[in-house]
Amino acid sequence: MGDRIVTLDWIRTANRLSDWPSAQVVVAGLGVSGFAAADGLMSLGARIIVLDESTAHAEKAELLEKLDVTVRLGPGSTAELPPGTDLVVTSPGWRPSAPLLRQAAAADVPVWGETELAWRMMQPDRVIPWLGVTGTNGKTTTTQMVEAMLIADGRKAAAVGNIGRPIIEAILDDVDYDVFAVELSSFQLHWMNNVNLHSAVVLNVHPDHLEWYEGAPDAMQRYTAEKAKIYEGVTHSCVYNVDEPVTERLVEEAEVVEGARAIGFTLGTPAISMLGVVDDLLVDRAFVEQRRDSALELAKVSDVQPAAPHNVANALAAAALARSYGVHHSSVAKGLQRLQLGGHRIQRIAEADGVVWVDDSKATNPHAANSAMNAFESFVWIAGGQAKGTTFDQLIERHRSKLRAAVVIGVDRHLIAKTLARHAPDVPVRVLDTTDTGVMDEVVALAGQFARPGDTVLLSPGCASLDMFDSYSARGDAFAAAVQKYLG
Template structure:
């Protein structure tokens, strides 16, 4: 783990500057409004030119913002800064032109970081392939239990710009950050940060696993107190490797979390108790009890890991052990994250629509002994051999839906040929009801029908929430 004093961000004077905002939507519109309010001359460029985009454009143009729809490739003349929506790929012609012209590119996270005022709240940052939202919400619950003014922000809940510029004052922020956001946030320097795990995801955006991991690892740059990593991770590069490569402030510590017995400078589990051997006196000999495994909802292995990571960040901020326990007890998981929908004829139906990649689906499948698996959607460049190999002994059957289901079917044929597979050749939203009916036919009392698609949802649904809602509705129809 490198060291070196980190300097603060160089101030950027927005008054009179020509700033181009790349992309409308949930981050572009607020960014354009904020920049216009700061006195910048704002031009918004957007690839799409649909009804929603025109509505947003009209709203901005009424303020005096210039909007160019259907033209996101050309760098507007005189641009001095680009603020981009996180989903825009780095290889877009707009950014190539910006690099050639020496124009900096920020994301909305970088903009929020630069706009913090004197005495701004510290950021406790969380990234990783899976578990980010749950961990951040657990962390906010723990911080709140300690009496701190806090919010879950970033890629979740309150927008970072609102948190930074709004009237509400915070002591500390629990910040969820995606790899996209970190790619465009070169100046971010968190109090402490965690990378929960690393598995292939969004490789179509980043270009390679190495580039994806490098962007995740940016969250550790300049950390002041703790870099929290997954001590159980076996993937390469590991989250610990990213800590070693990070340039942090003098005195910043590497703190691991493990589902096993923790060593010094780690948090872990001993006989059903979450314990801390990192933020205690004489950590070579002492440990602090934080909470019981039963305080974590649900107490599945990957969720216990989330709780340990949240606890580590909270402890790095000085939160007492009692607040970790109280915060975890008060936490309730979001919908579509291993949510128990119903039991029908002795079969449990579980909605984990949030499992949009293979790593998340692997954790979900590992939580149950005998599973009828509903999977499929947009693969995002993923392969499924490792996932199927690890889950094969647990599979009673599989029901496949969505555009890229053939990739999963072929992996099942290679590595679990004895598992019965129903391949539904349809991508309409009504396919979910048929999928649940087919899963019921395959299931036996004591089994779990698990929606853990290992794929994104946009081929059939607006988002994973809508997919989970369709699954739950189909299950309710079975029960009726």
């Protein structure tokens, strides 16, 4: 037992130079982050056991087994914590209530996420600063903007984390990076405890992923607390959204390194220590010496594409992070001008007979759908999927006058249909009960019948996609293909 206590003590403060060959580490899940975690642990020399209930990752398992990693796949493989486990590294979607993680907690075995492991792998002598982005919506776009600004400034930078590329994968690159733009989800933040970001932003906080808290009455408070963790230990700048007071409160309550600043961003005229908009210009009144009486032009609003209000806010948040790192003001505009964003976010895919067809499949919660709806005067709404414990009352109340009709699909289709009946009883609604991915042809045909010249057909589901599709991008691709087929 004495050896066990010694092992646990060093695991709690472990870094790249610790005695990893003496540690047995369990990796929970063999998805993208799980495979990266196993790869990182191999580089440290740890003894590794990978567990996953799914058999979908057989090729990854075979590769790891050739490298002397123990892999157990299939039902029941995660039911028991292997004897002698010193550390568990969990994939971000795993809930604390999972039997494996409950057993780890009961045995006082630390549980990290891939994010925590990545941070420890850089300590104490290879630290790459992190500029962190979280929020209910806009994370991926803002992270891409930060990366583009850094690269335009001549920095060796990479966008990593929830954006799709594990942080560990970049750490193991041969590239000597200057800085990372890190997108962090609430799941990743839950399992992160000892990370000190250079600068961080919470873009917004709205109901999402509440099902993760399994019916807890304080689910929203817990979700908000996860987001707040990004500010803990920040060394330079805590960036907040002036239009979302909750984000400023999270900054005020955070324990940061002495000297770290609170930096606001707003779509209005900025006060001191803020970035904002003046005469169609993005301006900086935070990172300039004469901020008491002047502001520095960073970019034009037209440099932001699309220049919808929510996206201008994303650009201001990204600029605040980049400027906190020392990026030259001219690099903000250059980065925005060169940026090529991924698809499925208010993406115009066709126009015919006066009707515009828009793919906003990335809108996986009501707040994201609201941003898209703000951009159009009248639309046929395609909605539905996994609601994740959220509600649609405020969304439908706000936009019911714009709704031409709605077509609803997915596992939570009746939740949305009932909400439409309560708040927009005059709006025609069609509910499709099939879960076949081929339903998108019927969805598009119905939407086309409802649409009139001047309308937009808007796929902005307000829900996750995994009940029917492999991803939100697969859902958007199916929509685009169905639109092309419908339009001939």
